[in-house]
Amino acid sequence: MYEPVRFMHSKHANVLKDCTICHHRMPREEGDQYGEPVSILQLMEKKQLPVSCSACHDKPFNSKNLHTPGLKGAYHQLCMDCHRESEQVPYIRGPIQYSAMVRGPIARPLDTRAPTDCLACHAKKVPNHNKLVKLTGNISPTDVTKNCLSCHQKEGEAILKTSHWNWHGASPYTVGHEKRTDLGKKTNTINNFCINLNGNWPRCTSCHIGYGWEDESFDFTDMTKIDCLVCHDQTGKYKKAPPAAGLPVKNLDLITIAQNVGRPTRDTCGMNCHFVGGGGDAVKHGDMSSSLSKSDKNHDVHMGVTGGGLDFRCQDCHKTRNHMISGRSVSVPAVEGDLSCEYCHTDKPHIGSELIDHHLNKHTQHIACQTCHIPIYSKKNPTKIYWDWSDAGKDIKPSRDKYGKPTFMKKKGSFKWKEAVKPEYMWYDGTVKRYLLGDRIKENGVTELTKPMGNFKDPSSKIYPFKVHRGKQISDAVYKRLIAPKLWKGFWKNWDWDKASFDGMKSAGMEYSGKYEFVETAMYWGLTHEVVPKEQALSCAECHASLTKAPYCGACHQERPDVDFKALVHKGVDFKALAEQGQDVKALIGKTNYIDYEALGYSGDPIEMGGRFDKLGLGFNNDKKIPLTN
Structure with a gap:
């Protein structure tokens, strides 16, 4: 009835701080399946690891041996007892956790209560639908939906x-x-890809989870217009037709597809939608592309299918209740639930007693997990980084760049692409300043369509990595606001920007002055996928130039014969090896200022100049010891 649970061992170890809460007994001798109670202090004194659960609970349930349940019974008994206790006393089990992605600008604790209902941990298995689908003959997509309903x-x-x-x-x-x-793609947000929905419905809504959104009259209360198959198809054959307002391609065997439905997969979430946003593979999202469909561990440690990857479904992170999906994007305003690395890894994710673990856990107060663990993005598929709409409609000879990507299309203008991109870094407190249709542009500079908010002096802000998509797009030269042009059966048909501006703004319910210009814009996109294994995260030396020369860590720490400080500070991603594998990272080899600290508000390398709120005596500045001040 239920699918297995993916147990988060590191989170439990980090929060509970006591292995013996679960591993509560130790065998007294070989073959002993009852054992004796053990405490964490006893394990530490003996420098001994606890035994696995299966050492005692390896046999199925036996009514004559009630004191030793089977493995599944032991899991449920211990898990549910502990979770019920945690439900009654919310914060008994560990430290209050904080995360900019979770709380926004106002500090508030994460709710650490553990779930106590089955569906909070287990997903229901989807039954065979062969006999449940009551459809015959030549059917329409809405017939399928009616059967589902x-x-x-x-x-x-x-x-x-x-x-x-x-x-x-x-x-x-x-x-x-x-x-x-009311904020969203349907109404008033704007981007620097295909710009805005108004007047362009049949083309843009080919990505909608419904059928027939052809214009502003679409009925959002009609459940028969819901497209169940785009998310639940398991055959891999269901496809939307690009200019058909959400309807599928013709000649599909809808009955067979309806009989083979199940939980959404990374292909239905990704290949049907998010991997190909913006009209192509990896166009919009720098950290999502078709490469995630069957990636390996080195490409994405969570979604990797081979090489020891965890083979996550999207829902393993993006928990869903009542079809509302947790997680949020910098690029769109709507939110249905928070999501953060800390939910699984806690705010002190580096487990260990070594000094390096202490330092890395101190980093998490100021630096997001993604900053170190996503050193580059778009590792296998180039992403679009610049789009110049002012060239659209011109007769320029098409060409392709070194990645084989087009640099010009008459319908859309000129482009720039990049593979294996170094992120740009910003302070981020979880909130976004967003340009809305009708807002005034920045006349002497770049208009930022989405901008992460946060600053150096705000303790709730952390350094996060971002993809920044820059472009040049059409704007009203008199009213000084961006235009939502009619592209579909508009500019793409008659190549007339003036008419496209008038028709598009009319659809948006706004006036067009009759004069247009092209202005520079920028749009920030968060990066949370393509997380590399910990061994390939940024090294200490790649961010701290002060650690690239002797005595390395020895400037503050006493040398130890069992620790190679030089090897320790250089442990991390090897850009030279990646370049030899064909990735476009030659410019990053030997880089020691990966993060521009001065641009982020520091006076220099924090190891030498001190941190945001405290100047600790951890280094030297102009041969003078940094004083300890608050």
């Missing part, structure tokens, strides 16, 4: 409330608009 009426009602359906929703992390629920 005959059993899943509540699920249909739930979908109507989601941002995936409405393309707008609650936006508590958009600065100045925290209480609004």
Whole structure:
């Protein structure tokens, strides 16, 4: 009835701080399956690791041996007892955790209560639908949905409330608009890819989880328009038709597809949508592409299928209740639930008693996990980093770059692509300043469509990595606001920017002055996928130039015969090896200032100049010891 649980051992170890809460007994001799009680102090004194659960609970349930349940019984008995206790006393089990991605600008504790219902840990197995699908003959997509609703009426009602359906929703992390629920792609957000939905519905809504959103009259209360198959197909054959307002391609065997549905997969989430956002593979999201479909551990430690990867489904992180999906993007305002690395790894993720673990855990107060563990993004598929709409409509000879990507299309203008990109770093407190349709542009500079908020002096801000997509797009030369042009059956048909501007702004309910210009814009995109194994994270020396020369760590720490300080500070991603494997990272080989500390507000390398709030005596500045001050 239920699928197995992915047990987060490191999180439990980090939060509980006591192995013997679970590993509560030790065999007294070989073959002993009852053992004797053991404490963490006893294990530490003996320098002994606890035994695995299966050492005692290796046999199935036996009614004559009630004191030793089987492995599954032991798990459920111990897990549920502990979770119930934690439910009653929310913070008894560990430190309060903080995360910018979770709380936004106001510090508040994460709820560390453990789940006590089955579905909080287990996913339900999907039954065979061969006999449940009551369809015959030549059917339409809405016929499939009606059949689904005959059993899943509540699920249909739930979908109507989601941002995936409405393309707008609650936006508590958009600065100045925290209480609004109308922000989203459907209404008033704008980007520097294909710009805006207004007037372009049939093409843009080919990515919608519904059928027939052809114009502003689409009925969002009609459950029969929900496309169940785009998320739940298990055959791999279901595809949307690009300009068909969400309808699938023709000549599909919809009955067979409906009979083979299941939980969403990374292909239905990714290849049907998020991996190919913006009209192509890796165009928008620098950290998501078709390479995640069947990646290896070195490409993404969580989603890797081979090489020891964890083979996560999207839902393993993006927990879902009532079709509302946790997680949020810098690029869109709607939020249906928080998500953070700390939910699994806690705010002190580096487990160990060595001094390096202490230092790394101190880093997490100021630096996001992604900053070290995503040293480069778009490792296998180039992503678009610049889009110049002012060249669209011109007769320029098409060409391709070194990645084989087009640098010009008459419909869309000129592009720049990059593979294995070094992120740009910003202070981020979890909130975003967002350009909305009708806002005034920055006349003497770059208009930022999304900008992560945060600053050097804010203790709730951390350094995060971002993809920044820059471009040049059309703007009203008189009203000084960006234009939402009609591209589909507009500019792409007649190559007339003036008419496209008038028609597009009319669809958006705004006036067009009759004069246009092209202005520079920038859009920030968060990076959370393509997490590399810990051995390939940024090394200490790649961020701290002060550690690239002797005595390395010895400037502050006494040398130890069992620790090679030079090897320790250089332990991490090897860009030279990646370049030899064909990745475009030659410019990063030997780099020792990976993070520009001065641009982030520091007066220099924090090891030498001190941190944000304390100047600790951990180094030298102009041959003078840094004083200890608050």
